[in-house]
Amino acid sequence: MSEAPSGADLGRRLRDGDLSVAPAVLNLVESRPAQEAGEVEALLHEVAPGALGGEARAHVVGVTGPPGVGKSTLLSELVRAWRERQRSVAVLAVDPSSKRSGGALLGDRARIVSDPADRATFIRSTAAGDRLGGLAPATRAAAQALGAAFDVVVIETVGVGQSETEVAEVADTVAVVVQPGSGDVLQFLKSGIMEIPDVLVVTKADLGTVAQRARRDLLATLRSIGERATQVVCVSSVAPVQGFDQLIDALDAHRAGLDLPARRLAARRAGAVADFHAEHGDRGLRALGGRRAALRALDEEDPALEVPALTRALEARAGAT
Amino acid sequence: MSDHRLPERDRPWMMRTYAGHSTAKKSNELYRGNLAMGQTGLSVAFDLPTQTGYDADHELARGEVGKVGVPVAHRGDMAALMDGIPLDEMNTSMTINATAAWLLGLYIVAAQEQGVEAGALQGTTQNDIIKEFLARGTYAFPPAPSMRLIADMVAYTVTEVPKWNPINICSYHLQEAGATPVQEIAYALSNGIAVLDAVRERVEPSLMGKVFSRMSFFVNAGVRFVEEHAKLRAMGRLWEEVGRTRYGVEDPKQLRFRYGVQVNSLGLTENQPENNVQRIVLETLGVTLGRDARARAIQLPAWNEALGLPRPWDQQWSLRIQQVLAYETDLLEYPDIFEGSRVMDGLVDELARGARAEMAVVDEHGGAVEAVAYMKAALVDSHRERLGRIESGEQVVVGINRYADSEPSPMAEGEDGGILTVDPGVEAGQREELARWRTQRDDAAVAQALDGLRRAAADDTENIMPATIEAARAGVTTGEWAHALRDAFGEYRAPTGVGEAAASVPSQDMERLRDEVERVSEGLGRRLKILVGKPGLDGHSNGAEQIAVRARDLGMDVVYEGIRLTPSQIVASALQEGVHVVGLSILSGSHRELIPDLIAGLREAGVEAPVVVGGIIPEADVAPLREAGVAAVYTPKDFDMGVIMGDIVALVAQRNGVGASA
Numbered sequence: 001m002s003e004a005p006s007g008a009d010l011g012r013r014l015r016d017g018d019l020s021v022a023p024a025v026l027n028l029v030e031s032r033p034a035q036e037a038g039e040v041e042a043l044l045h046e047v048a049p050g051a052l053g054g055e056a057r058a059h060v061v062g063v064t065g066p067p068g069v070g071k072s073t074l075l076s077e078l079v080r081a082w083r084e085r086q087r088s089v090a091v092l093a094v095d096p097s098s099k100r101s102g103g104a105l106l107g108d109r110a111r112i113v114s115d116p117a118d119r120a121t122f123i124r125s126t127a128a129g130d131r132l133g134g135l136a137p138a139t140r141a142a143a144q145a146l147g148a149a150f151d152v153v154v155i156e157t158v159g160v161g162q163s164e165t166e167v168a169e170v171a172d173t174v175a176v177v178v179q180p181g182s183g184d185v186l187q188f189l190k191s192g193i194m195e196i197p198d199v200l201v202v203t204k205a206d207l208g209t210v211a212q213r214a215r216r217d218l219l220a221t222l223r224s225i226g227e228r229a230t231q232v233v234c235v236s237s238v239a240p241v242q243g244f245d246q247l248i249d250a251l252d253a254h255r256a257g258l259d260l261p262a263r264r265l266a267a268r269r270a271g272a273v274a275d276f277h278a279e280h281g282d283r284g285l286r287a288l289g290g291r292r293a294a295l296r297a298l299d300e301e302d303p304a305l306e307v308p309a310l311t312r313a314l315e316a317r318a319g320a321t
Numbered sequence: 322m323s324d325h326r327l328p329e330r331d332r333p334w335m336m337r338t339y340a341g342h343s344t345a346k347k348s349n350e351l352y353r354g355n356l357a358m359g360q361t362g363l364s365v366a367f368d369l370p371t372q373t374g375y376d377a378d379h380e381l382a383r384g385e386v387g388k389v390g391v392p393v394a395h396r397g398d399m400a401a402l403m404d405g406i407p408l409d410e411m412n413t414s415m416t417i418n419a420t421a422a423w424l425l426g427l428y429i430v431a432a433q434e435q436g437v438e439a440g441a442l443q444g445t446t447q448n449d450i451i452k453e454f455l456a457r458g459t460y461a462f463p464p465a466p467s468m469r470l471i472a473d474m475v476a477y478t479v480t481e482v483p484k485w486n487p488i489n490i491c492s493y494h495l496q497e498a499g500a501t502p503v504q505e506i507a508y509a510l511s512n513g514i515a516v517l518d519a520v521r522e523r524v525e526p527s528l529m530g531k532v533f534s535r536m537s538f539f540v541n542a543g544v545r546f547v548e549e550h551a552k553l554r555a556m557g558r559l560w561e562e563v564g565r566t567r568y569g570v571e572d573p574k575q576l577r578f579r580y581g582v583q584v585n586s587l588g589l590t591e592n593q594p595e596n597n598v599q600r601i602v603l604e605t606l607g608v609t610l611g612r613d614a615r616a617r618a619i620q621l622p623a624w625n626e627a628l629g630l631p632r633p634w635d636q637q638w639s640l641r642i643q644q645v646l647a648y649e650t651d652l653l654e655y656p657d658i659f660e661g662s663r664v665m666d667g668l669v670d671e672l673a674r675g676a677r678a679e680m681a682v683v684d685e686h687g688g689a690v691e692a693v694a695y696m697k698a699a700l701v702d703s704h705r706e707r708l709g710r711i712e713s714g715e716q717v718v719v720g721i722n723r724y725a726d727s728e729p730s731p732m733a734e735g736e737d738g739g740i741l742t743v744d745p746g747v748e749a750g751q752r753e754e755l756a757r758w759r760t761q762r763d764d765a766a767v768a769q770a771l772d773g774l775r776r777a778a779a780d781d782t783e784n785i786m787p788a789t790i791e792a793a794r795a796g797v798t799t800g801e802w803a804h805a806l807r808d809a810f811g812e813y814r815a816p817t818g819v820g821e822a823a824a825s826v827p828s829q830d831m832e833r834l835r836d837e838v839e840r841v842s843e844g845l846g847r848r849l850k851i852l853v854g855k856p857g858l859d860g861h862s863n864g865a866e867q868i869a870v871r872a873r874d875l876g877m878d879v880v881y882e883g884i885r886l887t888p889s890q891i892v893a894s895a896l897q898e899g900v901h902v903v904g905l906s907i908l909s910g911s912h913r914e915l916i917p918d919l920i921a922g923l924r925e926a927g928v929e930a931p932v933v934v935g936g937i938i939p940e941a942d943v944a945p946l947r948e949a950g951v952a953a954v955y956t957p958k959d960f961d962m963g964v965i966m967g968d969i970v971a972l973v974a975q976r977n978g979v980g981a982s983a
């Protein structure tokens with residue numbers, strides 16, 4: 001086998017806009033020994049705001065929603081629409097792992113139609129592993145790294161109950177996909193179980209008026225809880241395809257109105273706490289005074305630092321090695 | 322007169338042989354030979370490009386032209402295929418689905434060229450799209466427009482081609498994909514209901530009785546032949562119930578369950594292939610023994626089913642099985658021999674009960690079209706269980722998991738390896754012919770016909786058949802017809818069913834393999850990841866699905882995107898997904914063309930992962946594939962998937978320098 005490129009090397013190539021290194025970047029961030037050897041840190045260091053001279057260019061979009069609502073089919077059309085607008089796209093699709101065997105069937109890719117010759121579309125499926133929250137361990141790092149080279153980085157995760165929270169910590173814009181006619185989301189929004197999404201997408205509009213009705217109900221609910229900013233878009237991802245111009249506009253509008261440095265900084269800090277938690281468990285977190293205290297502690301660190309450096313800062317505070 | 326004998330011996334069922342390959346001309350010779358041997362109807366096997374709506378020069382047709390059936394690209398091909406066969410007398414069954422409307426159009430035009438009017442034509446277009454989504458894989462358009470095409474054909478033929486069976490609802494393929502008897506009954510009948518519901522929207526209510534009577538079935542019969550016979554009786558009973566209660570049909574003749582059969586091929590083995598003859602005979606008994614549920618038409622696979630395509634002699638042998646049964650035995654001299662049988666009635670009740678319950682589940686999903694994903698996952702699961710039973714020895718397969726020792730078999734010894742091999746030059750020839758056809762036709766007429774077709778496709782209230790027949794007459798090609806409809810309807814990928822498949826209950830061997838996967842994954846630094854790919858038009862998904870599910874159950878991360886991918890799509894997936902091993906499955910005979918290309922593509926893209934291949938790979942092709950860089954080849958004789966998985970894990974370990982376990 002050929003020698004794998006170093007993390008720093010990959011980071012530099014991403015910074016130069018080299019999209020072809022995406023597979024190698026993913027192989028690296030998914031690989032445990034590389035994390036241990038500091039290769040991932042070296043990679044992320046090269047694409048941190050300090051090295052880039054600002055936040056990474058990409059629009060990081062999270063797409064989440066219950067199993068089978070149509071996230072991947074939606075992405076297939078979204079990818080096409082983005083590519084039509086000449087934006088390069090990286091898709092990170094996260095599928096659940098079997099609790100029994102640890103293995104996973106990664107099926108999202110099958111629904112996302114793309115031209116295999118198109119070098120500006122990259123699709124990678126990852127198993128969530130045993131990490132709760134719907135994100136694979138490597139997904140945060142992958143999003144941060146690829147964000148330096150791609151115009152759009154989109155993360156698809158199965159959202160059941162609370163896992164959108166974690167996507168929200170990574171993405172600039174979170175789109176929650178809902179099935180017309182299912183009342184769950186209304187309940188979740190009202191009761192505050194669910195974070196308020198940046199964009200709500202009602203899918204399967206081809207099935208007729210139920211989608212429009214669902215849209216009205218969602219808007220009414222959002223208003224009743226005082227949320228007026230969230231846009232609700234109806235789409236159909238199957239022929240006749242509709243709603244994608246509006247959806248892209250809604251995503252772009254959200255991103256344009258964002259305090260990007262603040263959101264990215266929050267994402268990196270949340271990522272560091274999550275990594276720390278994964279490594280040192282509840283006991284480690286308690287030693288820092290809990291999650292909120294850990295996040296506050298990170299306020300004192302350099303805002304340009306990459307996640308592994310922040311994690312190390314936490315470890316230093318906790319007295320862990 | 323006694324009531325245990327018939328006053329007159331019954332006429333035998335229609336005997337057919339599923340045949341076609343290379344070119345229309347070659348297949349025509351084959352058909353004429355078969356008819357001379359006493360075959361009483363035609364059963365046309367089309368090649369995969371024709372079945373999926375691509376011309377021979379399309380990227381996806383590569384390696385598939387003329388391989389497993391005859392290519393029919395335009396009315397000239399259809400005329401050559403039927404040359405010298407009087408179409409007013411012939412009964413022709415066409416295994417054609419997504420492009421059924423088109424092939425019927427070509428057949429009608431070919432008949433007219435012979436001076437035969439459509440009203441005189443007899444035969445069947447399979448035209449069952451739901452089972453293509455579930456099991457067979459030659460679909461082209463999304464569910465809704467596909468159902469519309471079917472309804473259009475039924476509505477058209479019921480008045481214009483009244484002796485034609487516009488649709489043949491298949492349960493054959495469901496059993497071949499792993500269905501239990503209950504699933505076979507329930508999914509086939511639910512499918513029939515979905516079709517009738519769609520047709521009801523498009524015909525006069527007074528015609529529904531007639532429509533109901535034109536619905537025929539194509540079923541399977543496995544080696545558990547007593548239960549299989551009961552299955553057919555149960556299907557008859559339930560179908561009549563459906564006709565009465567759902568569609569208000571009362572005429573007993575219209576209510577009759579009519580079916581043809583191909584007996585089970587999934588259970589036919591590569592090892593000791595002579596045993597397949599016994600299996601075929603017994604399975605044929607299952608569909609002929611009882612007069613009240615006897616098949617109308619039968620076609621049989623051959624002893625060499627699991628080796629490759631049958632030669633004319635192999636097919637003759639299978640035809641002779643039917644002839645011995647029909648003409649030498651006393652089978653056809655009696656009324657129904659199971660009438661009043663406690664055992665048979667009990668079995669029928671049991672199956673009918675199970676099927677009703679499963680039909681209710683399909684109904685809860687909103688009917689068969691909406692339930693495709695559910696049914697597909699259920700089939701994958703049943704097949705997983707079937708293979709598990711064979712591996713554990715619970716289900717005996719003689720020559721496989723019991724009595725596996727054998728004297729050397731002379732069966733496959735000849736120079737041809739005991740199978741028919743299609744000349745690979747056929748594809749180039751067909752491409753040239755096609756180019757010639759395109760230069761010789763009236764371009765303006767073609768353009769106009771395609772316009773008409775697009776208009777008809779866009780207008781849901783129009784029937785697709787008249788514009789289709791016009792296009793056939795104008796010299797449009799199969800690929801052009803389908804392309805126009807793909808533009809109007811969009812394309813579709815059927816669900817794979819693997820994601821929902823239940824986890825296997827791990828045996829000791831599996832536990833051991835899980836540990837090994839875990840250990841090798843540690844060594845690799847991330848979880849062992851495999852891509853299971855199906856290049857080309859091949860729709861045989863069973864093997865790939867089961868390999869994918871088993872790999873997951875052993876703890877691997879598995880990328881499986883379903884059937885019908887181009888080599889470049891598979892290369893892109895392997896590269897982007899960073900897999901440790903690429904497993905390819907091909908059963909349609911295109912491995913010699915596609916696999917070396919695919920490996921070259923992988924290496925060019927910088928993917929160094931080893932490639933293993935499974936499917937119908939004749940012995941003679943193994944060495945060339947290995948030369949092209951294939952690390953291992955698996956065929957049906959490698960029935961123990963545990964062994965295959967163990968090999969794959971070891972291969973990945975070795976290629977990545979992960980040491981052997983202590």
Ligand code: B12
Nearest residue numbers: 586626627629860861862863864904906909910935936956
């Ligand atoms: C079942 C079956 C079907 C089913 C398929 C259902 C499905 N969804 O898979 C149905 C009825 C739909 C079907 C249809 C057709 N079939 Co068919 N079918 C078979 C049959 C009987 C069994 C195949 C099977 O599923 N076996 C069970 C699975 C588990 O075994 P397997 O795939 O061999 O896999 C094992 C190994 O090969 C290996 N393996 C396989 N793949 C992989 C992949 C990897 C990565 C690894 C490691 C290992 C591996 O491991 C598996 C475990 O043991 C074979 C004959 C036979 N007995 O083998 C004919 C056969 C394959 N069919 C054949 C033909 C011609 C057709 C048609 C094309 C006919 C036509 N003209 O229309 C159609 C069209 C299908 C299409 N769209 O492509 C021919 C192919 C001839 C050739 N290659 O020269 C065969 C050989 C029959 C024959 N003798 O004519 N078929």
Ligand SMILES: Nc1nc2c(ncn2[C@@H]2O[C@H](COP(=O)(O)OP(=O)(O)OP(=O)(O)O)[C@@H](O)[C@H]2O)c(=O)[nH]1
Nearest residue numbers: 066067068069070071072073203204205236237238
């Ligand atoms: N009618 C209609 N069906 C749709 C639409 N979008 C998706 N579907 C269908 O919904 C099913 C599920 O779609 P997916 O895209 O796989 O859903 P998903 O949310 O990615 O599913 P998971 O990744 O398994 O959670 C498929 O059968 C799609 O064809 C749509 O806009 N209209």
Ligand SMILES: [Mg+2]
Nearest residue numbers: 071072107108
């Ligand atoms: Mg998905």
